[in-house]
Amino acid sequence: MKNNQHIIVFCFLALLLLFPIVNIVAQSAQRYTVSGYMRDSLSAESLISATVYNKNTLAGTSTNQFGFYSLTLPAGEVELVYSYVGYNTKSVGFSLRRDTVINMNLAGASHLREVEVTGSRTSRIQETTQMSAINVPIMQVKSLPAFLGEVDLLKVLQLMPGVQSGSEGSSGLYVRGGGPDQNLILLDGVPVYNVSHLFGFFSVFNADAVNSVELIKGGFPARYGGRTSSVLDINLKEGNMQKFGGEGSVGIVATKLTLEGPIVKDRSSFIISGRRTYIDVLAAPFIAMTNDENSSIRPGYYFYDLTAKINYRFSAKDRIYLSAYMGDDKFYIKEKSTYSYYYGHTYDGTDYFTQSESKSNSEAGLAWGNITTAFRWNHIFTNKLFSNTTLTYSRFRYNMFSMSENTSNEYQTATHYFPDREPELFEYKYNYYSFYETQYRSGIHDFGAKIALDYMPSPDHYIRFGTGATHHTFTPGVLALRDTSERRNFGDKRHYALEYAAYAEDDITLSARLKANIGLHWSAFHVDGEFYHHLQPRVAMRYLITPQLSAKASYSRMAQYVHLLTNTNIGLPTDLWVPSTPNLLPQTSNQLAAGFAQNFRDNYEISVEAYYKTMDNVMEYKEGANFFGMGNDDWEDKILQGAGRSYGMELFAQKKTGSFTGWFGYTLSWTDRKFAELNNGRRFPYKFDRRHDVSIALMQRFGKAKKHEMSAVWVFGSGNSMTVPIGVYDAKHPIDGNYEMYNTYFEYGERNSYRMAPYHRLDVSVSFVKEKRWGERRWIFGAYNAYSRMNPFYIDVFEYYNWDYLDLKRYKFVQISLFPIIPSISYQFRF
Numbered sequence: 001m002k003n004n005q006h007i008i009v010f011c012f013l014a015l016l017l018l019f020p021i022v023n024i025v026a027q028s029a030q031r032y033t034v035s036g037y038m039r040d041s042l043s044a045e046s047l048i049s050a051t052v053y054n055k056n057t058l059a060g061t062s063t064n065q066f067g068f069y070s071l072t073l074p075a076g077e078v079e080l081v082y083s084y085v086g087y088n089t090k091s092v093g094f095s096l097r098r099d100t101v102i103n104m105n106l107a108g109a110s111h112l113r114e115v116e117v118t119g120s121r122t123s124r125i126q127e128t129t130q131m132s133a134i135n136v137p138i139m140q141v142k143s144l145p146a147f148l149g150e151v152d153l154l155k156v157l158q159l160m161p162g163v164q165s166g167s168e169g170s171s172g173l174y175v176r177g178g179g180p181d182q183n184l185i186l187l188d189g190v191p192v193y194n195v196s197h198l199f200g201f202f203s204v205f206n207a208d209a210v211n212s213v214e215l216i217k218g219g220f221p222a223r224y225g226g227r228t229s230s231v232l233d234i235n236l237k238e239g240n241m242q243k244f245g246g247e248g249s250v251g252i253v254a255t256k257l258t259l260e261g262p263i264v265k266d267r268s269s270f271i272i273s274g275r276r277t278y279i280d281v282l283a284a285p286f287i288a289m290t291n292d293e294n295s296s297i298r299p300g301y302y303f304y305d306l307t308a309k310i311n312y313r314f315s316a317k318d319r320i321y322l323s324a325y326m327g328d329d330k331f332y333i334k335e336k337s338t339y340s341y342y343y344g345h346t347y348d349g350t351d352y353f354t355q356s357e358s359k360s361n362s363e364a365g366l367a368w369g370n371i372t373t374a375f376r377w378n379h380i381f382t383n384k385l386f387s388n389t390t391l392t393y394s395r396f397r398y399n400m401f402s403m404s405e406n407t408s409n410e411y412q413t414a415t416h417y418f419p420d421r422e423p424e425l426f427e428y429k430y431n432y433y434s435f436y437e438t439q440y441r442s443g444i445h446d447f448g449a450k451i452a453l454d455y456m457p458s459p460d461h462y463i464r465f466g467t468g469a470t471h472h473t474f475t476p477g478v479l480a481l482r483d484t485s486e487r488r489n490f491g492d493k494r495h496y497a498l499e500y501a502a503y504a505e506d507d508i509t510l511s512a513r514l515k516a517n518i519g520l521h522w523s524a525f526h527v528d529g530e531f532y533h534h535l536q537p538r539v540a541m542r543y544l545i546t547p548q549l550s551a552k553a554s555y556s557r558m559a560q561y562v563h564l565l566t567n568t569n570i571g572l573p574t575d576l577w578v579p580s581t582p583n584l585l586p587q588t589s590n591q592l593a594a595g596f597a598q599n600f601r602d603n604y605e606i607s608v609e610a611y612y613k614t615m616d617n618v619m620e621y622k623e624g625a626n627f628f629g630m631g632n633d634d635w636e637d638k639i640l641q642g643a644g645r646s647y648g649m650e651l652f653a654q655k656k657t658g659s660f661t662g663w664f665g666y667t668l669s670w671t672d673r674k675f676a677e678l679n680n681g682r683r684f685p686y687k688f689d690r691r692h693d694v695s696i697a698l699m700q701r702f703g704k705a706k707k708h709e710m711s712a713v714w715v716f717g718s719g720n721s722m723t724v725p726i727g728v729y730d731a732k733h734p735i736d737g738n739y740e741m742y743n744t745y746f747e748y749g750e751r752n753s754y755r756m757a758p759y760h761r762l763d764v765s766v767s768f769v770k771e772k773r774w775g776e777r778r779w780i781f782g783a784y785n786a787y788s789r790m791n792p793f794y795i796d797v798f799e800y801y802n803w804d805y806l807d808l809k810r811y812k813f814v815q816i817s818l819f820p821i822i823p824s825i826s827y828q829f830r831f
Contacts, residue, residue, distance in 0.1 A: 031458070034100045035070040035383040038063050038082060041105035043260075044241035044269070048212045049135065050084035050106070055091070059459035065212070065235055066319075070384050070456035082106060085656065086137065099383050101316075125605045126550035126597040129507060129517040129542045132218035132609060134160050140661070141207055143699050144711050145763035145782045149251040149824035153213055153234070154195065154203040159695040159713060161650035161665040162217050162611075164688055167720075168759075168793050168818045171196055171203040174688045175217050176613055177646025177671035178229025181564030181577075182587070185232045188309070188323045190372040193396035193444055193577055197303040197329055198253075198277075204327050204370060208247055208258040209273035209307040211237045218593045218611055219540040219554030222505035222519025223452065223464050228558040228589035228615060236309050236323055239269030245775075251826035253277055254303075268312040276304040295337035303329040317380040325372045332365030349417050356410040364402035371395045386454040392470075396577065397443035408432040439480040444562075444577045445473040450501075462507040464519075472497040472562070476578045476635050497527035497579050499561060505538065513544040525561035530582045534559035552609075553594040560587040563619055565639065576635070583636050585617040595650075606653040615644035620675060642675035644686065659706050662698040669693070679751040685721040687752055692718045707769040712762065719756035723748055725797060728811055746797070756792040757815070761785040775831030781824070788821040 038047040046067030053060025054073055063069045071080075079093040080102070087106040094100075134157070141156045154171040157163055164174040172180050185192045187205070195203050216224070216231040224231045237260065244261030256275035263270055280300035291297060305327030313319045337360045344353040373393040380386055412428040450468025457463070474495040481488045505519025517540040524533035540554035563584070566575040580586045595609030620640050648669030655661050671689040678684070694716040702708050725746035733741045765782030785791075798814040 031072050031074055032096050032099050033070055033072045033383040034078075034080065034096070034102055035068070035380075036101050036103040037067045038069060038084070038104045038106065039067055040087075041107045042240070042242060044105070044266070045211060045238055047084045047087070047106065048235060050082070050087075052080055052082050052104070055079040055081050061456060061459055061462065064386065064454055065233075066378055066386075066388065068378075068380070068386050068454070070386070070454075072384065072456070072458045086139070101383070124599050124602070125607060126544065126548060126599050127515075127542070129515050129540045129552070130216075130219060130221070131540060131542075131552040131554055131595060131597070131607075132162070132216060132593055132611070134215045134217070136213050136215075138207060138210055138213070140699070141213070143709050143767075144697060145713050145765040145784065146780075146824070146826075147201070147763075147784050148253045148822060149780065149782060149826035150202055150253050151207045152203050153205045153207055153210065157213075157215050157232070159663075159665065159697055159715065160215065161609075161652050161667045161693070161695075162648075162669075163215070164690060164693060164717070167200075168791055170200040172200060173230065173232070175215075175230035176591075176611060176648075177644065177669065177686060177689075178589075178615070179564065179618070180566070180575075181562070182227050182229035182560065182589075182615075183232055184224060184227035184230070185234070187234050187325055187372055188236050188321075188374045189376065189390050189450075190325075190374045190392045190394050190448075191226070191446065192325075192370055192372055193394065194368060194370055194398075194575075197305070197327070198301075199331075202253075202303075204305055204325070205234060206256060206258075206273050206275050206305060206307055208256060209236055209271060209309075211235045218556065218591050218609075218613075219517075219552075220538055220556040220558065221464075221517060221540075222503040222521040222536075222538045223466065225501050225503065225521045225523050225536065225558065226499070226560060226562075228560045228587050236307060237271050238311050238321070239271035239309060241266055241269040245831055247828065247830040249826050249828040252824050253279070263310065263312075267314075268310065270308070270310045272306070272308045274304070274306045277302050294339055295335070297333065297335045299333045301329075301331045303327065319378045321374070321376040321378075323374050323376075325370065328367065328369030330365065330367045332363060332367075334363045336361050351413075351415040351417075353413045353415075354410070355412075356408065358406070358408040360404070360406045362402075362404045366398075366400050368396070368398040384456050386456075387451060388453075389451045390449070390468075392446065392448040392450075394446040394448075395443065398441065398576075400440040401438065403437045404435070406432070406434045433484065435482075435484045437480075437482040439478075441475065441478045441480065442576050443475045447471045460509040463505070464507075465504040467500075467502040469501075470499045472499060472579060474562075474577060474579050476565075476576050495527060495579050495581070497525060497561070500524040500526075514541070516541045523559055523561075525580055525586065527561075527579050528581055530580075532559075532561065532580060532586050534586070534588065548599045550597050551595075552597060554592070556591050558589045558591075560589075563587065565619065565621065565635070578635060581636060584619075584639060585641060587615065587617045587619075589613055589615045603657055604653070604655050606651075608649070608651050610647075610649045612647040613645065615646075617641045618644045618673065620673070620678070622677065640675045640677050642673055642678070644671070644673045646671040646686075659701040660699070662696070665693075665695045667693040682750075684751040684753070687721055689721050689752075690718040692716070703769075707771075709767045709769075710765070712764045714760070714762045716760040717758065719758050719792065721752035722754050722756060722795060723751050724754040724795060724813065725811075754795075756795060759791045761789050761791060762787055775829065778828040778830075780826045780828065784822040784824065785819055786821060790815075790817040790820065792816070793818040 038050045039045060047063060048065050050063045051060060052069050052071055056079055059073060061069055061071045073096055075096055078096045079091055081091050082104045083089040084106055087108050090106060136156055141153055142151050144156055147155060152171055154173060158165045162176050165172060173183050175183060185195055197204055212235045214233045239260040241262050246259040248257035254275050254277045258273035260271035280302045307325050309323040311319060311321045339358050341356040375391045377389045410430040414426040416424045448470035450466060452466035455463040477491050479490040501523045503521040505517060507517045509515045519538045521536040536557040536559055538556045543551045545551060561580045563578050564575050565578055591611060591613040593609055593611040595607060597607045599605055622638055622640055648667060651666040654663035671686040672683045673686050674683045696714045699711045726749040727747035729745055731743055731745060733743055763784050764786050765780060767778050767780040769776060769778045792815045794816050796814050796816055798812050
């Protein structure tokens with residue numbers, strides 16, 4: 001019966017999508033299509049979600065992620081208006097008598113001197129069906145204060161309503177009560193599994209190489225699937241097709257450089273962007289000063305990332321892209337020592353001499369990194385049908401390692417002297433060698449293929465449909481041991497899985513006031529003989545109350561087949577990716593959202609949303625369990641599955657254009673979890689349940705040409721929840737029947753029943769820009785946590801003794817804080 005219901009739902013949706021298509025085809029004799037690409041006038045970069053509309057009828061559409069648009073209109077006089085936030089608007093008037101191709105190039109605000117670019121129709125929040133979505137312009141990302149001067153996309157997204165960070169300085173995202181594994185993070189359409197550098201303090205995304213960023217928290221379109229909480233869709237720049245150029249920066253933490261330019265002008269281009277820290281290089285001379293001639297210790301840490309993309313337009317209808325990302329982190333401690341020993345003495349008429357030399361070499365550390373690759377082919381079948389075919393590869397691996405090598409050589413002689421004969425020499429040689437190596441490895445490899453089609457039969461319909469498949473290889477954990485005699489592996493078991501998906505959706509205008517996005521996503525997962533599948537309906541609706549005010553509502557169901565095992569708060573690479581198995585069910589979520597969106601004078605926007613989300617089969621380690629163990633054979637036995645829910649309200653107000661811009665965000669939320677085996681089966685607050693979350697971001701351009709910038713960010717968040725002891729006692733344990741030993745035990749109360757102190761801080765920055773003959777230079781001065789608030793990182797239990805009664809121990813909670821005020825300076829350049 002359940003399968004029949006699925007078939008009925010799918011057939012109903014198919015008919016719903018096909019009916020308007022048939023209707024449009026029947027009227028096509030009196031209608032013609034204008035199509036083409038919208039790009040930046042100087043670089044030819046695609047303008048994503050730009051708007052084109054007919055001024056006479058207000059019928060319009062927007063560009064897809066490759067800058068392509070298609071607008072079908074009745075024959076006659078039209079005046080098309082092309083617009084994009086931060087770009088100069090253009091109008092084209094003509095008589096529409098046949099299908100027409102218009103490729104439109106717009107000039108950006110950064111290209112115009114002394115021009116104040118005002119708002120345009122492109123971004124009216126009240127007109128779109130999409131809700132719970134955030135688009136952050138890259139220039140705005142670069143204008144905000146940055147931690148240690150390093151611009152970070154994810155830290156900017158943490159300032160948005162409904163999004164929280166894991167802990168102080170972390171780049172993790174916790175969206176509407178979900179965990180970090182519940183975010184689908186796409187880089188040019190490829191999933192990225194670990195997005196953290198420097199143990200979570202920075203993300204892997206270099207803003208200099210990014211074209212667009214969109215975060216969707218709810219009301220998910222049917223084209224997205226595979227995670228239950230959010231979608232972060234990041235598109236890389238394509239490279240300047242007109243001229244060679246670049247930009248870069250030198251900061252406290254890292255140096256980065258981006259180069260781009262045409263391979264064949266107006267036909268192909270490239271971009272390559274690299275970044276590397278130099279903490280290990282700068283610290284090496286100072287560490288060397290502490291070493292002596294016999295031993296040396298060299299700790300170090302570095303990360304690097306490299307992003308590259310090329311594209312080639314080999315016809316008016318075909319274009320290919322090849323993009324890749326590679327990044328690694330490595331933390332290590334290397335130690336070397338050499339000792340020589342010489343000793344001689346005489347005893348009882350015998351000379352003894354000993355010479356020995358020993359060497360040791362050891363290294364321990366962590367290493368982790370990502371590789372993603374995408375090959376994409378765009379093809380225009382007709383002026384209404386656009387396709388994108390993608391082949392993808394993604395890999396994340398983690399390795400915790402230690403190695404120890406020891407060599408010892410000893411030479412001894414004994415010379416005996418006799419009164420009646422020649423002395424006798426006795427020699428002894430000893431050689432010793434040992435080697436021991438341990439590695440704990442984990443990772444996930446993906447190969448995928450998918451095809452996505454956009455069909456735009458009329459301004460009243462924007463239809464998307466497609467399908468795809470991904471082959472996963474999971475290595476949850478392999479413990480490899482090697483010594484001088486043998487090599488052993490524990491838990492060297494891989495899981496292979498196939499994940500499938502198909503979808504269809506229509507962004508449909510039902511009337512002048514009512515618009516909807518209706519879709520269906522189907523996904524399946526085949527692993528270890530088990531076949532899971534889910535139908536996931538998606539509906540979003542918008543009703544215009546007035547031309548500036550709309551009411552919105554959405555429902556979405558999501559399913560997730562890959563999971564992250566974590567028992568930390570900062571997204572360490574020791575978190576392990578594992579698949580759903582016959583014993584571990586897929587996660588699912590259902591989310592309802594409703595709200596209002598208001599636009600004021602095309603320059604101010606305000607939205608209010610309420611949401612309710614339920615989550616099934618969420619995971620957590622059992623009490624006392626963690627990722628360490630003899631490989632991965634028993635990881636399924638360490639996991640609990642339960643339910644979660646999150647609900648709340650979000651307010652977001654922003655000023656989008658002008659010399660003064662910024663936003664205010666507020667979140668009121670409740671998030672909890674329920675596991676039969678934890679907290680006596682009662683609900684408890686999720687560790688990142690925060691009642692209140694506030695963010696204020698302000699940016700002001702100043703100076704004669706409005707080139708200089710000041711910015712400030714203030715954030716406030718209710719304290720995270722955690723479990724602390726409520727009592728302590730000592731217990732005697734007999735040893736061998738003659739002795740007794742005292743052990744200390746802590747008694748715990750309700751899970752996550754303690755709240756840490758609220759978190760708040762102020763970040764500020766100011767940048768000074770100067771034009772040079774070769775381009776532009778920028779000095780940026782900033783301060784993280786400007787008033788040096790000692791925010792809680794975690795709470796520890798400290799043991800001490802009462803000085804009046806030395807045998808009486810006392811315990812107290814101690815707040816550990818991480819960052820006081822941290823000033824930063826960086827130098828940026830562009831040519």
